[in-house]
Structures are given as structure tokens and as C-alpha cells.
């Protein structure tokens with residue numbers, strides 16, 4: 001592993017920051033054993049067709065396959081633990097006056113690491129809702145058929161995640177957008193920035209932008225700090241310097 005150098009000016013800027021806003025993606029959960037989406041080999045979209053599994057049409061075509069795919073991912077999430085990257089962000093929230101954490105991840109690992117008020121831009125795989133009514137359902141029973149049925153209308157149940165072609169819940173994205181516009185420091189962690197509108201947050205971010213990603217970030221500017229490496233290694237190092 002290359003030595004991680006944290007510039008002094010960045011630490012100074014973080015120590016002075018009143019508002020910090022963060023966007024995370026699948027990369028922050030990779031070290032917990034949750035596959036990312038677009039990694040060439042191990043990424044979910046390298047193995048599966050997103051249009052079949054992560055669209056409303058795909059669900060209508062084959063509700064059983066889609067339900068079982070999410071049930072398997074939900075199972076996986078329950079077998080893993082948050083990693084040092086998740087815990088470092090929970091600790092960072094205790095060190096800065098105001099921190100807003102928005103995630104594209106549906107795994108709930110930020111919350112399990114102790115982060116509060118997490119903005120779930122793409123929903124949460126641990127929740128289920130009615131496909132027809134869109135209302136959340138507290139419990140479901142797979143013994144009565146797959147996908148299980150809505151106790152109110154009898155329609156199919158689906159995971160409470162945002163599928164391609166679907167809008168993000170208005171109030172959810174507006175909160176993340178407001179935080180990005182108002183922050184002194186913005187973190188973009190473990191995301192390929194290929195999915196809108198989440199990717200727009202780094203573009204509208206006010207103040208200093210810090211990117212942490214395995215892939216080299218192309219955008220260079222005096223207000224950007226690009227760290228090329230693992231979030232679970234870089235974030236603890238950065239936070240402990242505060």
C-alpha cells in the first residue's frame with residue numbers, strides 16, 4: 001500500500017469546517033464484502049442485467065426472480081459488518097458541528113456503524129413496500145408465495161429501493177442537495193459518479209471537494225483533494241488527525 005499523505009491544509013480546512021456533506025457509494029461497503037455494481041469482474045452489473053433486476057418492467061416480467069435476487073442480497077447484508085470506513089464517518093460526525101451523510105447504498109451499514117440521520121437516496125433493502133400502492137409493509141411471509149403479497153391490496157411486495165427509471169423521493173434528494181450547496185467541505189466516497197441525480201451533488205458542492213476512490217479521479221482543481229485508495233484505510237487516517 002502506498003503511503004497515504006493527508007495535506008496539512010486539508011486538515012486545517014476540516015478543523016475549521018462548520019458544515020460537512022458526504023456522498024457515499026458502493027465502494028465504501030466493498031471492504032465489508034458487499035460487491036460494488038460496476039467493478040469489471042466482481043461488480044453486480046458484470047454478472048446480472050440491471051434492466052432485468054433493477055427496473056419496474058423487469059419486476060413485472062419476472063417478479064419471483066427479482067424478489068429472490070434482492071432477498072439474497074438482503075441475506076448477504078445481514079452476514080457482514082460495517083468496516084473502518086463506515087465507523088470513521090460516524091466518528092467524523094462527532095468532530096464537526098454539522099454533518100450530512102447521503103448514501104446511494106441500500107445496505108444500512110452506515111446506520112449500523114452509528115451514523116444518524118443518514119439520507120438514503122436509493123432506499124433500503126431491509127424495507128419492503130407494496131408494488132401497486134407504494135406503501136411500506138412491516139412484515140412479510142415468503143411461505144405464502146414469492147413474492148409475498150401486500151396485506152392491504154393483495155398486490156406483490158417489492159424491495160423499498162429506487163430502481164432505474166424511478167424518481168428519488170423528492171424530500172430525500174432535496175435534503176442532500178441543500179447540504180451540498182451549503183457545505184464547507186464535500187466528500188465523494190466510493191462512487192463511480194455514473195448515476196444521476198446523486199452524481200450531480202459533487203458538481204454542485206460548495207467549498208472543498210474530497211474524493212476517495214480506487215479509481216484515479218480526473219478532475220483536478222485547487223479546491224479538490226483526490227485520494228486514490230481504499231475508503232476503509234484513508235478515512236480512519238484522516239479522521240484521527242482531527
Ligand code: APR
Pocket residue numbers: 024025026027028030031036037038039043104105122189190191192193194195212213214215229230231232
Ligand atoms: N474504497 C473506495 N472506493 C472503492 C472501493 C474502496 N474500498 N472499492 C471500490 N471503489 C470504487 C470503485 O472504483 C468505483 O468507482 O467505488 C466505485 C463504485 O462504483 P459503482 O459500482 O458504480 O457504485 P455506485 O457509484 O455506488 O453506483 C451508483 O448505481 O447501480 C446503481 O443504484 C445503484 O446505488 C447504485 C448506483
